[in-house]
Every structure is written in C-alpha cells, then in structure tokens.
Amino acid sequence: MKSESMALKAYTELRRKILTIQVLPDTRLKEDFWAKKLSVSRMSIREALTRLLGEGLVLLGPKGGYFVTSVTREDFAQIRELREILELGALNLAYEKITKDQIAKLEKICESFTSMVEQGFFAGANEADLKFHETLMECSGNTKLLQTYLSSHIPLFHQQLTKKTHTENDYALTDKEHRAVLEALKNKNIELAKKNMQLHFARGTVLMNKDL
Amino acid sequence: MKSESMALKAYTELRRKILTIQVLPDTRLKEDFWAKKLSVSRMSIREALTRLLGEGLVLLGPKGGYFVTSVTREDFAQIRELREILELGALNLAYEKITKDQIAKLEKICESFTSMVEQGFFAGANEADLKFHETLMECSGNTKLLQTYLSSHIPLFHQQLTKKTHTENDYALTDKEHRAVLEALKNKNIELAKKNMQLHFARGTVLMNKDL
DNA sequence: GACTAACAATTTGTTTACAATAAAAGAATT
C-alpha cells in the first residue's frame, strides 16, 4: 500500500491523544505547535482539527483557535443517560439474533477482565470493560446504532469515569454485573438482561457522584 | 473578526444543500467547482468538506475526492431502528418532567400539521412532522440525546421517506398518531405513549417497504 | 506603583503556488 496522507496521519494521532486524555480537556491546540510535533505541515493539522470539529471532539474558541472539548458534570450525567438508552436498545435487538460465536466472544472478554483484575492490570481491565460494552453494541447487528454509540464520546466518558479511584471491589462488582447480563442474554431472558444492565448503570451513577 | 469566516460560510451552505438534497447522494463534490460557485477559495471548500466528513455527511472516495454520503436501503432500516430507540428513550425521560408549555408547543405543532394538510401544504406538513419529533426529543431535557438525534442523519432519512408518494390518508394517520402519543403523554401514561409511538413507527416501516 | 498607549510577537485565517496523482484524450499499432 502507499503511504497515508499527512492530514490523515495528523487526524489519527490527534484523535488518539484526545481520546486517551494525553491532551487535557480545554487545552488549546495550536496549529504550529502540533505541526512541528507531528512533523507535518500546519495545513494538515488544520485539516485534522477541522475533521475533529465535525466529530465534536474539539471546539472553536470565540476568538478562533481549537480547543479540546471538555465534558462538564452536566454532560457527564446526560451521556450516562444516553448510554443507557443506547445499550438497552441494543440488548433488545441483540437478544434474539445473537450468535454462539458472539456469546463466546463476550465470555472471553469477561474472562480477560477477571484475569487482568487478579493480576492487578487495571488499565487493561478498563480496556476490557469498554470492549465488553462495544461488543454488546455490535451484537445488535445495527451499524448505525454502533456508530452512534462510538461517536457519543463514550470512550472519553469512560476514561473520566475510571479516573475516580476504583477499589478492587468495584472491579469485582463490574465483573459480576457483566457476567449477569451475559448469562441472562444467553438464556434469552431479555427482561432480566435489561434489568441487570440497569443495575450496572445505576452503580456507575453512584460511583460517579461519590467524589467530585 | 467581524463577518463570519469564509470556511464557515462554505460549510453552512454545503451542509444545507446536502441536507435538502439539492446535491444528490453519491455526487462528487469537486473543490474547484464549489469554490467558484460559492465564490470562496478552494481551501475554504476543503475545510468545509473536511468538517462535513467528520459529521459523516460526506465520505472520501477510495482514490481521494469527497462524495455526498448516500443512504442505502440497509441504512434506512437501521436508522429507523435507531430512531425508535432514541425516541422511546426520550419519551421515558420526558414523561415525568415535561412542562405545560412544552405540551402546549406540541399541541400547536399538531394543529399546524392538521391545518396544513387540510390546505394541501404537504411540504409544510412534513416540516411540522419533523418538528414534532424534534420537539419531543427536546422534552427529554437531555442535550446529548437531542444532539445525537439531530446528527443521526434523521433529517435526511425523513426527507427520503416523505418522497414516497404519500396519500392524504397517510397524513391523516400521522396526525392521529402524533395526537395519540401526545394525549398519553399528557395523562402521564408512559406505557401507552410508548405503545402509540411504536405503532407510529410500525406504520412508517410498512410505508417504507411498499414502493422502493 | 498603576494605568495606558504604542509597538512587537504570536497565532490564526486566507490565498496562492506547486507537486503528485488520477482521468481523459489522442496517436500508433495490430
């Protein structure tokens, strides 16, 4: 294959940095600075930033300039609500069409989660957590729904959430809840699956409001 | 800066044209052509297109170039599902917090709809239809949910849908269904409201599959 | 010392120019 365009490289890199909070919310993204840092031209950076603007990952300042979108406390609560709506909706679609392979995939993710927590790899556990929910969305069989989920800044939301100092017990509970949802799904008990998912979210809400 | 930037002007204009199907899906958007047409520089067009790329309203061709995103039949069905999830979710949030004013606003929209259909203003009726659903989303009190709804290409979807030759009877049914949802909402009967909404969607699905 | 006006620098917005690539047109060969 040929080399990808400079603008795409800049876009990918900036996006990753924002999503992993390597550049903090509300940070001003100076074109020249990043052009030098990523060794591309300023226009490529500008193009990347404009694309991210379309995605809502950066915003325009009132007097020009790009800033990393920040998630306010209000946003936080709203994203949680949105996430619940989307995930419960996905469960509704998934439960009658989910395949054995998909269930196996979900189980494997759960096992990874358990093992990583046991070994103390909490960053890895968070990754698995994210993956579990994304995979569930995939199982809905609805690409648009999945896209919407992915573009709802949920990764960012999730990262923020996991910043709140989790105890080992929190991880154990998460694990248990994931498995409860999965088990209900396996038994085609949609109502139980949804209920379990709601409980999972409810605990997240409590956790969220704990330390601010 | 006093007047709005050239890039913003180009963005606004191109976006409007795409959303109102003044440029057809799959059309290639040549930078130079639109630069001349909107009398801005090519880079401003490029910036506008890049932003629209982030929004998903245009796509990159395999060999470069921007193309208006097209909604396939599959997308169509998926967007309908997504829409149902989002709107039912919104109803759930709205029913306990909706204000008298908001209900009044919805009623007014319903009346406009009726009156416009009676007078044969079907484009206007479609606008009111769109407005009804958007307003309902607003009543959820969740900005993120509303944003998601608005950015799910539902306007485009709706336009496509209303292209299917509607009979006057279809409009009458739509009117009736809107009012049924609203009535249930007014009586705080959430389950009925949701059921009515589902029926509304179900009819849309039938209509959609009729003539393709 | 605090305030303000002039000036310097930084940073973004815009245009222009140029290089790289893809598409189209034409000529030559069979």
Next chain:
DNA sequence: AATTCTTTTATTGTAAACAAATTGTTAGTC
C-alpha cells in the same frame, strides 16, 4: 475497429507566503 501506449488535462494533496487579528511587552505618564 479495437487495443495499447503516450501525452495532455483535471483534480487533489501539500506547502509556503501573506494578511488580519489577537496577545503580550515595553515605555511613558500621572
């Protein structure tokens, strides 16, 4: 006439240059 190869044109990708606006700094005044 059809096909391949070459040449030309069109279009995009990248970079540099310029203009406008914002921010920061210094010097002077009270």
